[in-house]
Amino acid sequence: MTFISTRNTAPAASLSQAIAAGLAPDGGLYVPERMPAPRRLAPGATLADTAATLLQPFFAGDGLAPELATICGEAFDFPAPLQPLATPGDHVLELFHGPTAAFKDFGARFLAACLARLRRGAERPLTILVATSGDTGAAVAAAFHRQPGLRVVVLYPDGRVSPRQAHQLGCFGDNVSALRVAGSFDDCQAMVKQALGDAGLQAQVPLSSANSISLGRLLPQTSYYAHAALDHHARHGRPLDFVIPTGNLGNALAAIIARELGVPIGRIVLATNANRVLPEYFDGGDYAPRASVATIANAMDVGAPSNFERLRWLYDGDDAKLRAAFRSHAVDDTAIRQTIAERYRRYGEVFCPHTAAAVHVLGDLRERGVEGDWSVVATAHPAKFESVVEPLIGRALEVPPALAALLARPAHADPLPPDYRALKERLLRD
Ligand SMILES: *Cc1c(COP(=O)(O)O)cnc(C)c1O
Numbered sequence: 001m002t003f004i005s006t007r008n009t010a011p012a013a014s015l016s017q018a019i020a021a022g023l024a025p026d027g028g029l030y031v032p033e034r035m036p037a038p039r040r041l042a043p044g045a046t047l048a049d050t051a052a053t054l055l056q057p058f059f060a061g062d063g064l065a066p067e068l069a070t071i072c073g074e075a076f077d078f079p080a081p082l083q084p085l086a087t088p089g090d091h092v093l094e095l096f097h098g099p100t101a102a103f104k105d106f107g108a109r110f111l112a113a114c115l116a117r118l119r120r121g122a123e124r125p126l127t128i129l130v131a132t133s134g135d136t137g138a139a140v141a142a143a144f145h146r147q148p149g150l151r152v153v154v155l156y157p158d159g160r161v162s163p164r165q166a167h168q169l170g171c172f173g174d175n176v177s178a179l180r181v182a183g184s185f186d187d188c189q190a191m192v193k194q195a196l197g198d199a200g201l202q203a204q205v206p207l208s209s210a211n212s213i214s215l216g217r218l219l220p221q222t223s224y225y226a227h228a229a230l231d232h233h234a235r236h237g238r239p240l241d242f243v244i245p246t247g248n249l250g251n252a253l254a255a256i257i258a259r260e261l262g263v264p265i266g267r268i269v270l271a272t273n274a275n276r277v278l279p280e281y282f283d284g285g286d287y288a289p290r291a292s293v294a295t296i297a298n299a300m301d302v303g304a305p306s307n308f309e310r311l312r313w314l315y316d317g318d319d320a321k322l323r324a325a326f327r328s329h330a331v332d333d334t335a336i337r338q339t340i341a342e343r344y345r346r347y348g349e350v351f352c353p354h355t356a357a358a359v360h361v362l363g364d365l366r367e368r369g370v371e372g373d374w375s376v377v378a379t380a381h382p383a384k385f386e387s388v389v390e391p392l393i394g395r396a397l398e399v400p401p402a403l404a405a406l407l408a409r410p411a412h413a414d415p416l417p418p419d420y421r422a423l424k425e426r427l428l429r430d
Helices: 015-021 047-059 065-075 104-118 135-144 163-170 185-196 199-204 215-236 250-260 277-282 308-314 319-325 333-347 353-367 382-393 401-407 420-429
Strands: 003-005 030-032 082-084 090-094 126-131 150-157 176-181 207-209 240-245 265-272 327-330 374-378 414-416
Touching: 003 015, 015 104, 015 215, 030 308, 047 065, 047 215, 065 104, 065 215, 082 215, 090 215, 090 353, 104 135, 104 150, 104 215, 126 135, 126 185, 135 150, 135 163, 135 176, 150 163, 150 185, 150 420, 163 176, 163 382, 163 401, 176 185, 185 207, 185 420, 199 420, 215 240, 215 250, 240 250, 240 353, 250 265, 250 308, 265 277, 265 353, 277 327, 308 319, 333 353, 333 382, 353 374, 353 382, 414 420
Parallel strands: 090 374, 126 150, 126 207, 150 176, 176 414, 240 265, 240 374, 265 327
Antiparallel strands: 003 030, 082 090
16 A cells, blocks of 8 residues: 655655654655555454454555564554443443553554564664653653664653653663653654754664654554444444544544444544634634643643644545534533542542543533443543542542553653753764
């Protein structure tokens, strides 16, 4: 399969080239030249085998194709269970059983497994540069830790990520360096962008990114939707509808692609926090990206969803068709807090703030009489956001074992001024 840019002015690329590049050279996002025909998918397969079957047409003809099954086995070595909720017909798809307890582990591990193979035999290591406000950096650091031929440099705003998040970023060592920047997330991101665009630096230190526009992160995320919806359909004969906590639209876009590939998924509803660019658009307004506002569901604090360009491409740039296909609802911090407290009080269920936004939206749909079998997508374990969740439920949360193991390691981050020259020096030195 060949991949083209959403902006149509970059040369077509193979899957390997598109994964290695991240962004297309014209600034667009890589998309498949055409969507593959619906797949013949069987329930009852493992998550890894479902992934390999689903992704096979995207890998057809690529150098990575013979290794697809091994890559899937390596990346998907933890479960993504679909569990019933207390309210009848409602479910939760738990995506937080990976090493850093968030769904980003799936995409980051798949990307790392692909890049490790693409860099085999390379003379110099490839440096993955990541600016993070928390979850992405930890997932990428964990996935690339000790991968041969690869190293990771994570930049995060000092004092503006939770203590647990900072610890997760600094606890790896080896080929992973954490830099705590005396500045904001935007400063970190600007420094990373400048480095990625610095041809002189790249000639000496090959660089790549691992952000949510990477095809190597997007494509594998279709797998857990397929695995859950196929099993549900086999058991009950009905499709599964999803409410998805949404920021940059990477996770939701994967569900949309899975549906295009023939997975028995019904409706897809996007839940955002108080950043309402998507709800406004789907309600008929213009697409109006803007600066983000800070919320307690901070991994969704996005004012310009980076995958929107891909979503529009998928609907042929036809806004009416796109608006007709989805609903999106915004949930503010007050409603998120109420949902966390109330679901615990009434049912003993505990959700992270992002997942709680989706639970709130599903509750509203049910109140309006919407029927069907629904699943909310749990994007992180609540223990990652203990400072929000614990006061609302009035008890301490148990930390999942993988996360506890990370928190038990010593952590270290080097300080860095918010200055591009300092980053460049650091990259040239190591
Ligand atoms: C990244 C993240 C999201 C948002 O996912 P997108 O793919 O950016 O839409 C939601 N919840 C959590 C916990 C996350 O880490």
